[in-house]
Amino acid sequence: MVPNTMGSETNIKLPFSFIIFSLVALVLSQILVLVNGQMLVDGSFRIPAIWSAAHLLVLGWALMVAMGAMYQLVPVAFLTKIWNEKFGFVQFFVTAIGIASFSWMLYVSPQKALVPGIFMLLGILMFLFQMFMTLRKQAKPNILTAFVGSALVCLFLTIFLGITLIFSLQTGFAAQFYQAIFKSHLLMGVTGWFTLLIFGFSYKMAPMFSLSHGFPMIHARYVYGLYMAGLAVTLISFFNDNSYLLKSGFFLLFAGFSVFTWHVSIIIKKRLKKKLDHSFSYALGAIGLGNLIHLAAFIALWTDHFSILIGPLVYLYLLLWIVLSIMGYLFKIVPFLWWTYKYSKEMGKKAVPSLKDVMNEKVVVPFFSVFVIAVLAVFLSIIFKSILLFNIGQFVLSIVFVAIALTILGVLKK
Amino acid sequence: MNVKEKVIEALRSVYDPELNINVVDLGLIYHVDVTVENDVNVTMTLTTPGCPLHDSITTGVRYAVQGIEETRNVDVNLVWEPAWSPEKMTPEGLRLLGR
Structure with a gap:
């Protein structure tokens, strides 16, 4: 032993x-x-x-x-x-x-x-x-190290490109590449840093929260290879303005994300915990939504409306993949942090609450469902240029964000 | 009830706060050794290496055993091999997971 x-x-x-x-x-x-x-x-x-x-x-x-x-x-x-x-x-x-x-x-x-x-x-x-x-x-070091390490490199590149943009705006430096740098800044920040980070930690958290055992990990290598290749090809396409390269890059990103979705579904099928927590289920749902958005972006590339659609699609990707994933996991992480602070020293001495008792799980389904609907309303309002729909959607979204923030802070009273 | 039985009973009060199942039914306890002087050595594992509840659960196990009047020194030995597997759970533990 x-x-x-x-x-x-x-x-x-x-x-x-x-x-x-x-x-x-x-x-x-x-x-x-x-x-x-x-x-x-x-x-x-x-x-x-x-x-x-x-x-x-x-x-x-x-x-x-x-x-x-x-x-x-x-x-x-x-x-x-x-x-x-x-x-x-x-x-x-x-x-x-x-x-x-x-x-x-x-x-x-x-x-x-x-x-x-x-x-x-x-x-x-x-x-x-x-x-x-x-x-x-x-x-x-393992495949998780590769995901998280690459995410950190992308974060560095995002910040570097962002500072370059401001410098360019101020001095005119590299003005001819401004658009390419701007797109690269978004690519590295959104799909590089956040997606790779969520991929990496999902491989630890998904089995942990579902108590999965005996699943294969080989798929993670393909996810990493495809997604990294997609990032590199897309990045190059921005600077040489090659539409075939851009399409190839978007396809590789979609393919990498699809293998990730498939892999997580294999992990979840191997779970021991039959009933998953609601917040974790939404984090899993965000993977499916992220996959669909990747597909939509790839399809949009073949239409004449790509320049109109890409802004709203990036918005959708940020909110329904990144924000929803983070919120789902936050409902698990914050109770854990607070429980550790308040009850870990009492364990074994007297009865202590479970993590579920620390967070109000009942609000998850209504809050998160309204969140998804409100994001879709804002997305459609931008597509169809409807100020009324936008105002309703964004108002509801802001209220839900505040409600979620207060629910999370409410843990500190438990 | 001898001391070993009392130790196992006490360990049933230590719960994994994420799963809300006690460490005995979860199959985390590999061995409980009690010497003639009533020194206790608990050999246990966790469901996954790097479990964020690592310190909390092992400290909980120690406190629970120390709470038994007859016990003297308590040693908790955390091991990763053999690795935990679902087969180590009791029928009650599996039932609580909905299995």
């Missing part, structure tokens, strides 16, 4: 700091979108308020949640402790100030966003350094 005495618990104040900041950013981003609804419906995505809202949602909420979750999950998935927790707290403050000031500056004066952007970059670089130092201690 091989003994293992390695603990895996992180100081919960660290992931919680990120998660609480993220919930505030989420609410603010929704208010900004609501106030600027008319411009979105008119197809004006590239306006300061939308830049600010998009970065608050993607960086303030999703990135901060991802960082917080990684501080908790990396020790779990890779069996190695966080390199330096104190450094983690410093990184939190630098990143939080950077993202807040960057989003504010994008709103009031985008040309002056370079300095806060550099501050934010510093915070993200500190995070990348922390993760690099942590992952290098891993005894046996």
Whole structure:
């Protein structure tokens, strides 16, 4: 028998700091979108308020949640402790100030966003350094390391390309490549960083939350190969403006995502836990939706409406794949963090609540269902240019986001 | 009831908070050894390496055994081999999972 005495618990104040900041950013981003609804419906995505809202949602909420979750999950998935927790707290403050000031500056004066952007970059670089130092201690790197490591590289590229965009806007540097850099920035951030990260951690969390055993892992290699090839080919197509390469890239991304969907379905079929938690079921549902959106984007490429459809499809991808996945897992991660903080020392001494008792699971189905419907309403309103539908959809979405944020924060009272 | 039986009974009060099944029915306890001086050694595993509840569950097991009046020193030995498998669960544990 091989003994293992390695603990895996992180100081919960660290992931919680990120998660609480993220919930505030989420609410603010929704208010900004609501106030600027008319411009979105008119197809004006590239306006300061939308830049600010998009970065608050993607960086303030999703990135901060991802960082917080990684501080908790990396020790779990890779069996190695966080390199330096104190450094983690410093990184939190630098990143939080950077993202807040960057989003504010994008709103009031985008040309002056370079300095806060550099501050934010510093915070993200500190995070990348922390993760690099942590992952290098891993005894046996595996396919999860490849997914998460590649996601971190994509995060670096996203930030680098984003800073290049601001620099280009300010000085005219590489102006002829502005469109290509902008598209690459989106590709690396949305499909590179977030998707690869969710893929990687899903391989740990899906079997854990469904208690699956005896499933094959070979498919993960094909997922990684196809998706990485798709990212590379699509990236190259942006710079040489080759439509065949773009189509090939989109097909590879779709193929990689499809194999991932198939693989997760194999894992879930091998589960012991017959009835899955609702929030986890929605996270699984998000995989199917992400797959459909990849297919829709590939099909749209063959039509004359691609330039009109791609903006709304990116919106759909962000909300129904990335945000829904993160929210689904957040309903599992936050109760765990709070339970560990409050009850782990009481275990074995007296009766303690289960994780299900800590989070109000009853709200999941109504909240998440309304969320999906509201996102679809906003998507259709942008396609059909209906301000009424947009206002209704976005209003409901903002309310649901706030309700979800308050439900998650409500865990702290249990 | 001898000390070993009391230890196993006490371990039934330690639950995996995610699955809400106790560590005995979940098949996590491999051996319970009690010496003549009533020192207890519990050899156990978890359902997956790197389980985030690693520290909580092993500490819970220790506290539960220490709570028995007759026991003296308690040692909890966490092992990954042989790996946990569903076959190690009791019929009650499987029933609680809906199987």
